[in-house]
Amino acid sequence: METATYRIIGTIRSPFTDGDTTPIQSIFSEAEGTIEVAPGYADGLEGLDGFSHIYLLYHFHRVNGFSLRQRPFADGSRERGIFAIRHCNRPNPIGISLVEVIAVEGSTVRVRGIDVLDGTPLLDIKPYVRQFDHRDEVRSGWVDARRIAEVKVRSFSPKDLREYEESA
Numbered sequence: 001m002e003t004a005t006y007r008i009i010g011t012i013r014s015p016f017t018d019g020d021t022t023p024i025q026s027i028f029s030e031a032e033g034t035i036e037v038a039p040g041y042a043d044g045l046e047g048l049d050g051f052s053h054i055y056l057l058y059h060f061h062r063v064n065g066f067s068l069r070q071r072p073f074a075d076g077s078r079e080r081g082i083f084a085i086r087h088c089n090r091p092n093p094i095g096i097s098l099v100e101v102i103a104v105e106g107s108t109v110r111v112r113g114i115d116v117l118d119g120t121p122l123l124d125i126k127p128y129v130r131q132f133d134h135r136d137e138v139r140s141g142w143v144d145a146r147r148i149a150e151v152k153v154r155s156f157s158p159k160d161l162r163e164y165e166e167s168a
């Protein structure tokens, strides 16, 4: 099987040390965090201060294994295909968060809307570009059938999930 290797370009600092109490998506998080870009990559931040929002791509370093069917945190009622949900237990444990830029200061970027654990290894930063990324007409699959209050909170905890998987 083909593999690819990536450079870890930095570390995401966040207030969260427990996956169970970490927000499930950045849009529901007011938490601030700091992106510490590793020595050697800071020059790549040039121009980033002109953007209000950035995508963070990162390695979910505290997951163990994956499953092609998972119950999404936002709807524990049934399992769905891993590529139709945003769960962290993926074949490639890569996460993506759209966060607001507070300030770019040397080799660090302060952001708001963090939904990852402290110490998460950073793989990439990309600017959010309205002209590239915004779409007017969208369908959001199973999420459209949920009310916003339901998708904001976990319908079960990772601990519940572990117990569920162990009993399956």
Ligand SMILES: C[S@@+](CC[C@H](N)C(=O)[O-])C[C@H]1O[C@@H](n2cnc3c(N)ncnc32)[C@H](O)[C@@H]1O
Binding pocket: 018, 019, 020, 021, 022, 023, 024, 025, 026, 059, 060, 061, 062, 063, 073, 086, 087, 088, 094, 095, 096, 097, 098, 115, 116, 117, 119, 120, 121, 158
């Ligand atoms: C549902 S995922 C969504 C993250 C991201 N916005 C995405 O769509 O890829 C967010 C959850 O992943 C878990 N998580 C966050 N950082 C993690 C890490 N470094 N390793 C393992 N799990 C992590 C936490 O339980 C958090 O609530």
